Amino acid sequence: MRWLGALLLLALPVGGPAQTVTIGSKNFTENVILGELLRQLLVDAGMEARHQAALGGTRLVFNALAAGEIDAYVEYSGTLAREIFAAEAPASDTALSELLAARGIVLAGPLGFENNYALGMREPRAAELDIRKISDLRRHPDLVFRFGNEFMERADGWPGLRAAYGLPQTDVQGIDHDLAYRALAAGDADLTDLYTTDAEIEYYGLRSLVDDRQYFPRYAAVLLYRRDLAARQPAAVTALQSILGRLDETTVRRMNAAVKIAGRSEAEVAADFLHGPGRTGLAVPGLWQRVAQRSAEHLLLVAVSLTAAVLIALPLGIVAARRPRLGQFVLGLTGIAQTVPALALLVVMVPLFGIGAGPALVALFLYALLPIVRNTHAGLSGIDPAVRESALALGLPDAYRLRRIELPLALPTILAGIKTAAVINVGGATLGALVGAGGYGQPILAGIRLDDTGLILEGALPAAGLALAVQWAFDAAERRCLPPGLRRRSGARSPGRGTS
Amino acid sequence: MIRIDGVSKCYGDTVALDGLSLDIDAGGTTVLIGPSGCGKSTLLRCLLGLVQAERGEICFGGRRLQDHDLLTLRRRIGYVVQQGGLFPHLDARSNVTLVAAWLGWSSERIAARLDELLALTRLPAAAMVRFPAELSGGQQQRVSLMRALMLDPDYLLLDEPLGALDPMIRHDLQIELRDIFGRLGKTVVLVTHDLHEAAWLADRIVLMRAGRVVQQGRLDELIRAPAEPFVEAFIRAQRSPLDSLAEPH
Ligand SMILES: Nc1ncnc2c1ncn2[C@@H]1O[C@H](COP(=O)(O)OP(=O)(O)O)[C@@H](O)[C@H]1O
Ligand SMILES: [Mg+2]
Numbered sequence: 001m002r003w004l005g006a007l008l009l010l011a012l013p014v015g016g017p018a019q020t021v022t023i024g025s026k027n028f029t030e031n032v033i034l035g036e037l038l039r040q041l042l043v044d045a046g047m048e049a050r051h052q053a054a055l056g057g058t059r060l061v062f063n064a065l066a067a068g069e070i071d072a073y074v075e076y077s078g079t080l081a082r083e084i085f086a087a088e089a090p091a092s093d094t095a096l097s098e099l100l101a102a103r104g105i106v107l108a109g110p111l112g113f114e115n116n117y118a119l120g121m122r123e124p125r126a127a128e129l130d131i132r133k134i135s136d137l138r139r140h141p142d143l144v145f146r147f148g149n150e151f152m153e154r155a156d157g158w159p160g161l162r163a164a165y166g167l168p169q170t171d172v173q174g175i176d177h178d179l180a181y182r183a184l185a186a187g188d189a190d191l192t193d194l195y196t197t198d199a200e201i202e203y204y205g206l207r208s209l210v211d212d213r214q215y216f217p218r219y220a221a222v223l224l225y226r227r228d229l230a231a232r233q234p235a236a237v238t239a240l241q242s243i244l245g246r247l248d249e250t251t252v253r254r255m256n257a258a259v260k261i262a263g264r265s266e267a268e269v270a271a272d273f274l275h276g277p278g279r280t281g282l283a284v285p286g287l288w289q290r291v292a293q294r295s296a297e298h299l300l301l302v303a304v305s306l307t308a309a310v311l312i313a314l315p316l317g318i319v320a321a322r323r324p325r326l327g328q329f330v331l332g333l334t335g336i337a338q339t340v341p342a343l344a345l346l347v348v349m350v351p352l353f354g355i356g357a358g359p360a361l362v363a364l365f366l367y368a369l370l371p372i373v374r375n376t377h378a379g380l381s382g383i384d385p386a387v388r389e390s391a392l393a394l395g396l397p398d399a400y401r402l403r404r405i406e407l408p409l410a411l412p413t414i415l416a417g418i419k420t421a422a423v424i425n426v427g428g429a430t431l432g433a434l435v436g437a438g439g440y441g442q443p444i445l446a447g448i449r450l451d452d453t454g455l456i457l458e459g460a461l462p463a464a465g466l467a468l469a470v471q472w473a474f475d476a477a478e479r480r481c482l483p484p485g486l487r488r489r490s491g492a493r494s495p496g497r498g499t500s
Numbered sequence: 501m502i503r504i505d506g507v508s509k510c511y512g513d514t515v516a517l518d519g520l521s522l523d524i525d526a527g528g529t530t531v532l533i534g535p536s537g538c539g540k541s542t543l544l545r546c547l548l549g550l551v552q553a554e555r556g557e558i559c560f561g562g563r564r565l566q567d568h569d570l571l572t573l574r575r576r577i578g579y580v581v582q583q584g585g586l587f588p589h590l591d592a593r594s595n596v597t598l599v600a601a602w603l604g605w606s607s608e609r610i611a612a613r614l615d616e617l618l619a620l621t622r623l624p625a626a627a628m629v630r631f632p633a634e635l636s637g638g639q640q641q642r643v644s645l646m647r648a649l650m651l652d653p654d655y656l657l658l659d660e661p662l663g664a665l666d667p668m669i670r671h672d673l674q675i676e677l678r679d680i681f682g683r684l685g686k687t688v689v690l691v692t693h694d695l696h697e698a699a700w701l702a703d704r705i706v707l708m709r710a711g712r713v714v715q716q717g718r719l720d721e722l723i724r725a726p727a728e729p730f731v732e733a734f735i736r737a738q739r740s741p742l743d744s745l746a747e748p749h
Contacts, residue, residue: 390585393548393598394647395574404598408589483589484631 021229021236022046024061024436026069027445029259029266029484030115030197034074034221036270038240044274045239051268052356052436054445058083058120060350064436065101065224069356072225072240076115078217082156091167100224108223109242112429113197113249115254117151117216120194120206133212134165137191141168147188148177156217157193163213178451192328197249221247263452291462297438297467301429305361306422309368313421314368314414318402327377334373337366342428346435360432367428368421373415379410408483415481419474426467430459440466501678502547502687507556508613509542516542517712519556529681529688531698534708535734536542540691541582543708544657547689548579558653569710575599578648582659582691584640584685586632586647593628596647603651618644638669649684650734658690660699674700695738707731 021042025035034050042049052070055061062069062084081090090096096106119134126132129140137143151157152174161167175183181200183189190221194208201208221242228236251273257268311395316334320327337345345366349359383406391405407414431439440459447455502524509517514538524530532540544550544556549570557567557687560573586595596617605613618625627727632640642659648656661677662670678701681688692698697720698705706716715727726732 319635384583384588385587386581386583386585387587389545389581390579390647391587392550393574393577393579395571395579396599396602400602405587409587486589497631 001199001498019233020050021072021233023049023051024055024064025051025053026058026073027056028081028200028308030123031258032446033252033255033259033266033270034111036266037273038072038223040267040270040274041235041239045235046388047233047236047239051238053442054433055436056434065105067228068226070226071229071236072222072223074111075224076219077110077222078116078219085332093147101227104227105224106227106230109244111221111223111243112245112247113252113495114220115197115252116211116219117157117196118194118196118208118211119191119210120184120201123205123207125190126209132207134161134215135212136165136209137169138165142169143169143171143190143352144188144190145169145172146180146183147172147174147193147347148180149174150177150322151193155486161215164213191498197252197256199253199260201253202257203261236454261453263454269422281291287458291458294438294440294442294459295462295466297442298426298429298440298463300424301357301364301437301439302422302470303433305364305429306418306425308361308365308370309372309421310418312365313369313372313417314376317373317414318380319372320377321380329373331370331377334370338370342367342431343434343464346431348434355433357432357437357469359435360429360437364425364428364432368425371417371420372414373417375413375420376410379413379417380406382413383409409486411481411483412478412486415474416428419471419478422470422474423467426463426470430463501561502689503557503559504547505557507543507553507558509539509546509551509553512559514747515711517546517553519656520708520712522706522713522716523558524689525704526687526689527685528703529690529701530704530706531687531702532691532706532708533693533698534714536693538547538708539658539711540708542711544579544659544689544691547657548574548577549580564690567599575651576654578651578653580641580648580656580657580658580661582663584632584644584664586640586644588632590632591629592635592643595632595643596628596650598647613650613652614646617649620649620653621646622676637665639664641665641673645680654687656684656686656688660691660693663692675696677701695735707737709734726729 023035023038023042025031028421035053037302039049039051041305052064055064055070058075058079061073062075063068065073077093085096085099088095088099089196093107100107119137121131127138131137141227145158152172159174177192180189180192181204184192184206185204194206196208200206223244225237225240241357255269255273258264258272260265266298313334316330316439340348342363345363349362353359353362387409388403391401398405429437429439430441430444433445440463443455443459444463445459447453447457447459467489503677504520504522504524506519506521508515508519518539520539520543525559532543534540544552546553547565549565555654556716561566565573577738585607586592587598590598593614596614599611599614613626618628623639623642623646624727627635632643635643645658645661648658665673681701690701692701702718704716705719705722707722709730715722715731722731723735726735
């Protein structure tokens with residue numbers, strides 16, 4: 001059981017110093033780049049800073065800021081007014097600032113660019129039909145429109161736009177947004193919705209049509225930070241504010257393209273902006289460094305959740321074996337945790353445990369319980385009744401019997417249960433990236449977001465490797481922990497027969 | 501001296517012991533015999549408190565079972581279960597000395613007791629470092645007996661100790677067992693379904709049927725004055741055809 005001690009050591013808290021400033025970002029490329037920018041500003045100013053990249057959607061990241069899980073991130077004015085404070089419907093920037101202030105959040109100001117909705121067409125096609133403004137579209141009722149699903153459904157998307165301009169087109173469908181660009185490139189569609197900072201605008205040679213009736217709301221990028229940050233780390237606020245007004249649309253579009261199209265990392269692109277290309281003042285972590293850090297995060301998730309599960313599940317399994325009635329109940333209860341889909345379990349944990357490693361650890365812990373409880377129960381219940389009766393009849397106290405006779409005999413089965421739990425957790429921990437827990441899931445998610453197979457493999461391959469390594473390590477431990485009397489059984493004569 | 505007074509035990513609808521009463525005298529060998537399923541093993545389990553009787557009373561030396569400290573009482577009773585029940589993950593020596601070690605006996609005392617028991621059971625010392633699976637059936641039973649005797653208990657309960665052995669070995673061990681019981685002078689209760697074994701080992705035979713005692717006494721008393729037709733039938737069924745062949749004409 002020496003490995004248990006090693007696990008415990010691994011499980012010791014390894015959080016950074018209390019002064020670390022935590023930046024968050026939403027789960028799309030531009031926001032991740034901006035999050036990385038903020039982090040590097042802090043690091044350049046000599047502070048400890050962490051970036052919880054691509055934490056989730058608007059709600060999740062905003063709530064994380066309100067709850068103090070992160071200290072700052074970049075939001076968009078239109079999103080704040082229409083999504084987060086939809087009910088309050090703030091009419092002015094001042095009203096918005098007041099709503100934020102009531103939640104302990106400071107709206108520091110605009111970064112300098114807007115990321116608005118726009119409509120885009122391929123340049124040659126737009127030139128051919130002489131379309132410059134959205135109202136020009138009315139002259140061409142046969143045009144094919146392919147919108148991203150979100151734009152298609154939002155009231156302020158296609159339905160509102162059509163009404164505002166009186167657009168006559170009928171061949172209009174919602175599809176995945178990346179596919180919309182491809183349809184445009186292939187000539188299967190004439191127009192799609194875009195964001196004004198989309199990298200694809202240049203890549204696909206698109207013309208963005210002028211919103212001549214000012215239909216689209218303005219989405220100016222703004223910096224939000226927690227008011228208490230000013231008290232805790234005044235220098236951090238100064239450093240963050242230095243970015244205000246420094247980013248224009250073209251710069252951001254180029255940075256987006258550098259990541260999405262040229263395949264560079266968000267950290268490199270942010271560093272280039274701050275220090276000029278090629279003169280990155282920051283060491284951008286290389287492949288091995290990234291893998292090493294992800295491995296450490298991943299192992300920590302698995303080790304801590306597994307250790308806690310062993311500490312709880314082992315006694316539960318023993319109780320279940322000793323008291324069959326209670327045992328059925330315990331097995332049923334841990335079984336329930338197993339039937340909840342991993343994703344649902346994670347999401348349920350977020351309001352309870354915030355974002356980051358917390359919810360992931362709890363979910364993984366719950367998942368690991370069942371195999372260990374079940375195997376402990378099975379291992380103890382499966383002991384030869386004659387052996388169990390002999391131990392009882394010897395007049396040994398309960399705890400001693402458990403330690404010297406029953407647990408050693410059940411050990412192979414118990415270890416097999418822990419192995420199952422560990423392998424499940426290595427896989428399950430990749431989902432932890434969805435709630436900001438880091439680990440191998442991080443590059444996998446980023447890879448899916450950026451359509452970058454290399455990045456997906458950067459997470460998937462080590463995850464698969466770790467699962468195999470865990471399996472192998474437990475197989476080895478199983479062989480070593482097998483009581484010697486049982487180890488040689490296969491080669492020995494069958495008991496109860498033979499000569500004396 | 502063990503007194504069993506009106507003890508009953510049911511498993512669901514199965515009546516394992518049906519108001520059974522029996523006095524077991526100190527110092528002698530009592531053999532419980534009867535058809536399979538008549539409650540012999542259940543009776544031994546009741547004596548050890550491994551199974552709680554629903555009715556009736558069991559007294560050891562004049563004190564009721566429930567008034568004894570169960571763990572202490574069990575250490576005064578040596579028990580050999582039906583299938584041997586050696587701990588497969590411990591070598592023979594650890595099997596035998598487990599309880600003594602827990603009680604804190606000195607290693608000299610343990611070694612001295614082991615030597616006595618090895619001499620008693622005629623087991624080579626080399627067998628002590630083997631695991632149960634590496635021992636022959638006869639050796640396993642000797643180790644089980646050593647384990648039961650380690651603390652020098654007042655009582656010795658054996659549940660079909662020779663049941664799983666080949667006839668030749670079984671015969672040798674029957675002779676040895678009688679010798680051992682004779683030398684120890686303990687209160688022995690032995691279960692068997694073999695009348696020859698019972699006759700050879702017993703000071704007194706207790707014939708059971710369906711959870712009750714049918715008759716008790718020496719074999720010749722059972723043959724001469726059977727209490728019920730069942731006694732006669734049981735004895736007749738156990739007579740070996742070899743006996744009739746060997747009888748003088
Ligand atoms: N743990 C148990 N659960 C259910 N029935 C049992 C149990 N132990 C014994 N019995 C039943 O009680 C009866 C007596 O069993 P037992 O004492 O083992 O008989 P014997 O040792 O004389 O062969 C049998 O009918 C047996 O099936
Ligand atoms: Mg029996």
